[in-house]
Amino acid sequence: MNVLITGVSTGIGATTAELLLRSGHDVYGTVRKLGDADQLALHPAFSALVMDVTNRPSIVKAMATIKASGKPLHAVINNAGIAVPGPLETIAEEDYRKQFDVNVFGNLAVSQEALPLLHAAREAGETNVKIINVSSVSGYVTAPFTSLYSASKFAVEALTDGLRRELSPFGIDVLSVAPGPVKTPIWRKANTQTKAFEGTRYAGTLDKLSAYTEATEAGAIDPELVAGIIHDMLKSERPRPDRLVTKKNWIIRLLMLAPKRWQDKMFLKNMEANKRY
Ligand SMILES: NC(=O)c1ccc[n+]([C@@H]2O[C@H](COP(=O)([O-])OP(=O)(O)OC[C@H]3O[C@@H](n4cnc5c(N)ncnc54)[C@H](OP(=O)(O)O)[C@@H]3O)[C@@H](O)[C@H]2O)c1
Structure with a gap:
């Protein structure tokens, strides 16, 4: 298969590219x-x-x-993404716009520009043509201070479901893989986002943020696990379209069913205990 992956410099993108290359794909x-x-x-x-x-x-x-190579494009993995943490009350407009520009509009733009190649592959008789969006557990539930990141991933979930329903008559599948915390540099990159906290009522939270990031990283899953699931989703003819990848998926599914006030308490308690999910 010929696969396009966005954002392969580090993290999930780099690990997925390595795995797909090892298993004989062109990347x-x-x-x-x-x-x-x-x-x-x-x-x-x-x-x-x-x-x-x-x-x-x-x-x-x-x-x-890609088109000039003359080879069909079988799949796109929309992986590129950033995390822009900060209190919703104080986060700067340029920062919240950037969160959506990369994670949402960037994702859509790549899909739009890749689709003529994916349609061409289908029309030439290729099978298993798909788009996989790297979403997040934050696209299912919303933790405080990463709410904008969450909003962007809720949007990615909507793009995934909408696009799948629009493209199914053309035989192109659209899926989401939604990991919990993964051992990648993303949260450290995001730690530079301090100005939304400094000098505000939320300054106390900033003091906790690096400990919180460290605790999140320590309990995170390895990117190889996510790469393996993406690999299987590519191979499978009818994969589950909404694939959570956390240590205990059932906790997230249960949390989503819990009353919102109950969810609030759990998030605040976890925040105090330096625990993410
Ligand atoms: N790590 C986690 O805990 C976690 C959990 C759930 C979901 N995810 C999602 O997984 C995906 C990959 O993240 P990661 O954790 O592997 O983080 P990462 O190591 O920081 O990788 C992100 C990749 O996206 C690229 N990127 C950022 N902005 C871009 C832009 N404007 N245009 C093109 N590429 C851009 C980065 O390139 P540069 O090196 O140039 O910045 C990098 O290659 C993201 O969508 C993220 O939201 C991560």
Whole structure:
């Protein structure tokens, strides 16, 4: 299969690219800086593409490169994403817009530009053509101070369900994989987002934030687990379209059924105990 993965410089994207290459797939991986894919470029079946998902011309150019290869594109893994934490009351407009620009509109733009290639693959008789969106457990439940990230992942869940229903007549499947905390640099990158807390009523929360991040990372799952599930979703002809990947999925499913006031208490208690999910 020929697969496009966005955001392969680190984390889930890099690990998924490595796994897919090891299992015989051809991988196009996007990075914002060309050197960030050097590790993967050692593999002959890997092609690096420079793309910023918030920059439409860079997406169009990447798709043109794939099209020019003459090979069908079987799947797109919309993995690129950022986390912009902060209190909803104080988070700056440019920051909350960036959260949505990357995670939501970037995701949609990549799908839109890839779809002509995916339709062409189907029309040429290829099977198992799909889009996999890397969502999050934050697309199912909302923890305080990462609410905007959550809002973006709820939106990714809606894009996934909507697009799947719109594309099913054309034989293109659209799926979401929703991990809980994963051992990747994402939360450390997000830790620079301190100005929403500093000098506000939420300054006390900032003091706790790095301990919270460390505790989250320590209890996180390995990216190999998520990569393995993406690998299986690609292979399967009828995978579950909403795939949670946490240590105990049943807790999340149960939490979603719990009354909202009960959920509030659990989140506040977890916050005090430096625990995420
Ligand atoms: N780690 C977790 O706990 C967790 C849990 C659930 C879901 N997820 C989701 O998993 C996905 C991957 O995250 P990760 O944890 O592996 O984090 P990561 O290691 O920080 O990887 C994120 C990737 O996205 C790229 N990226 C960021 N902004 C971009 C943009 N504007 N255009 C193109 N690429 C961009 C990054 O590139 P640069 O290196 O250039 O920044 C990087 O390659 C994200 O969608 C995230 O929301 C993560």
